[in-house]
Amino acid sequence: MTANPAHTSLWPAPHASGAVDATVHVPGSKSVTNRALVLAALASEPGWLRRPLRSRDTLLMAGALRAMGIEIEEGVGPDGTGEAWRVLPTSLRGPATVDVGNAWHGDAVPPPVAALADGPVRFDGDPRSYERPLNGVIDALRHLGARIDDDGRGALPLTVHGGGALDGGTVSVDASSSSQFVSALLLSAPRFNQGVEVRHTGSTLPSMPHIRMTVDMLRAVGAQVDSPESGGEPNVWRVTPGALLGRDLTIEPDLSNAQPFLAAALVTGGRVVIPDWPARTTQGGDRLREIFTDMGGSCELTEYGLVFTGSGSVHGIDVDLGDVGELAPGIAAVAALADSPSTLRGVAHLRLHETDRLAALTKEINELGGDVTETADGLHIRPRPLHGGVFHTYEDHRMATAAAVIGLGVEGVRVENVATTAKTLPDFPDLWTGMLGA
Structure with a gap:
């Protein structure tokens, strides 16, 4: 059987040459x-x-x-x-x-x-x-x-x-x-x-x-x-x-899908605006405001949307993500670029998601030179200097966006099957390069 080209092609994750400064319209939840x-x-x-x-x-x-x-x-x-x-x-x-x-x-x-x-x-x-x-x-x-x-x-x-x-x-x-x-x-x-x-x-x-x-x-x-x-x-x-x-219902932006763009501001010490961020929501992605602030950023919720700014430093975190497991891959990516260790807890159930996300994150980050170990209910991440290489996604959209975040700080990261992001975030590669001004 002939392999699907979308699954075998490698997308060169863009490397950030400086601080991002962008407004990103995130599609609906x-x-x-x-x-x-x-x-x-x-x-x-x-x-x-x-x-x-x-x-x-x-x-x-x-x-x-x-x-x-x-x-x-x-x-x-x-x-x-x-x-x-x-x-x-x-x-x-x-x-x-x-x-x-x-x-x-x-x-x-x-x-x-x-x-x-x-x-x-x-x-x-x-x-x-x-x-x-x-x-x-x-x-x-x-x-x-x-x-x-x-x-x-x-x-x-x-x-x-x-x-x-x-x-x-x-x-x-x-x-x-x-x-x-x-x-x-x-x-x-x-x-x-x-x-x-x-x-x-x-x-x-x-x-x-x-x-x-x-x-x-x-x-x-x-x-x-x-x-x-x-x-x-x-x-x-x-x-x-x-x-x-x-x-007559208007669909909110998908706050979990805003994660890689907010992470870009954190990792590069830049600024990203997400229009229409709701003041009140049941979406678990709203916790990104708290988590990424603890990791070194700051945010302001305005009438226009959320303004998130990185400080130029990325700190490790010890956090229970049991209620927001879908955020774990992106947080793991940021943690791999931090200045101190991180422990992600409460996410044993991620072993049953699109792929076994805990095993996949451990394998892929470590193959780029990282130091990640699985725990009973999560990951322990000790930052190390990373190098380029192929980051496999296992047909999991959040693995692909996590790889893109790592690519901002590490040259030569190539993402296998970035097209899998279409599961929840259509046109992700174009949104990502647009954010970077490419």
Whole structure:
């Protein structure tokens, strides 16, 4: 079989010749876009999504919903300005085939949505998706009344035999490996006959901001949700059955995808402005303001957006990233260029992401001369003089952007398959060279 040129080509990561000074318009949030698509598809009336992210993951989501009968019109907003999607909900139907790519759980089309379809819906994806355990959501759905055929794998590919409705009720799930198990169940719960009560039974629960995002977005479309942060029982979420409203929603910039650009300001001692940074958000990426300030930068949130400035020094950090594991690759890249050691904690679950991110970061940074060791739940990084070389990405978008950050301070870094950034950040190479004034 002929290799895909996009996967074998090497992108020379630009080396910074001085401090960056740029304004970078970061595309919309993948997590918000995909949740908004699901909620709009399950609503009782049409809705609008303004400034949606158009990336591999969100286009796969839109395509999957269309395969189940949802009409999604692309054009401009109701006021005639700005790119927007109009979602026209209808009864979900099969047979349909859903390609989840390399996404999973709540950020792909959740199997709970397919359980509401009238007919079978088959889920398939990239080879890496077959390695990700889905027992939590599969077992939970079966307990709630769904019929799922996975040949005992507990993973993709699988078929959900939808009956047009789902009983719902109370279910226990161990979401220690991913908060998306909880989000996937909650998003569809208002359409379950009895709603749902989800009880998390595991000892840890990573990425809590993603669950808070799901809860906030459910409430914004009229769902009644009881959650721990609103005074409810710890590790228990209850969603009451009811109709969802169609909304006119503007998608926030993806704050996690702002990370490499903020890192560029930190690493080069420069200044980067991210327009439209929200004053209030459930996105975990908002923690970058705190983390990168602790690593040597400073920031100001203005009416226009976030202004982040590097001091010319990069300091190591000891930080628990359990709630924001998606930030770990970029923080590891900055830490490899710091003036003191760093320890990243609370991210054992990253071993089950697009790739085993802890093993991949350790291998790739060390092959450039670094000194990274895995711990039980993270990484310990001792800065060393780095040299150029090939940085493999394992079809993981955050590995690619981490490599670009290292390339700012290290000449000769070549990134394998930088095109994988299209998963959540289309046109990343052009945005990156544009930031550098190239």
